[in-house]
Amino acid sequence: MSKMPLRFDPDRSLPEQVSEWLDEAALTLAALPATGLRPAGAGSTWPDYVRDLEDLGWDRESDDFLPRPTADQVERLDIVLTWVPMIEDRKLRIVVNMRLIVHRISGRHKWEWRKIGAKMGVDYKTAQAWHQKACADIAKKIRPGAFFTSQTPQFADM
DSSP states (O other): OSSSSSOOHHHHHHHHHHHHHHHHHHHHHHHSSSSSSOOOOOOSSOOOOOOGGGGGOOOOOOOOOOOOHHHHHHHHHHOOOOOTOOOOHHHHHHHHHHHTOTTTTTBBSSSSSHHHHHHTOOOHHHHHHHHHHHHHHHHHHHSTTOOGGOOOOGGGGG
16 A cells, blocks of 8 residues: 555544545545446447436536546545445444435435335434444544554555
């Protein structure tokens, strides 16, 4: 790793920073190229198509894709995605995973809080609280000093 991609701000809430890093990871995931990933020689003659009607509802002025992520963004994404399996409570992990799905053109979350609540059979505020709890759980596990820095590469430069 060339440099420390995640910097903890000691003056701010760590769970709040985890939430921001999860949001950035969602946008980075959406912006990753989805073409050119097939093995050499494999292909399709079918054109790209809109997969569902929700894909048509974006508020952007153009239908350009999100800008390609930088190397630092991809490096942060790699780190953040290692946190999701740390969430022991299944329902919290599901909520976090749902919020990681972002539309690649609009940049909006495909699973808004009300949809998550409906899918999980709870009020949307409960779904938001579960997400906050998941961020707090992650923060407890990744806080500086929680691991030996020599064993955890993302904390090596701290």
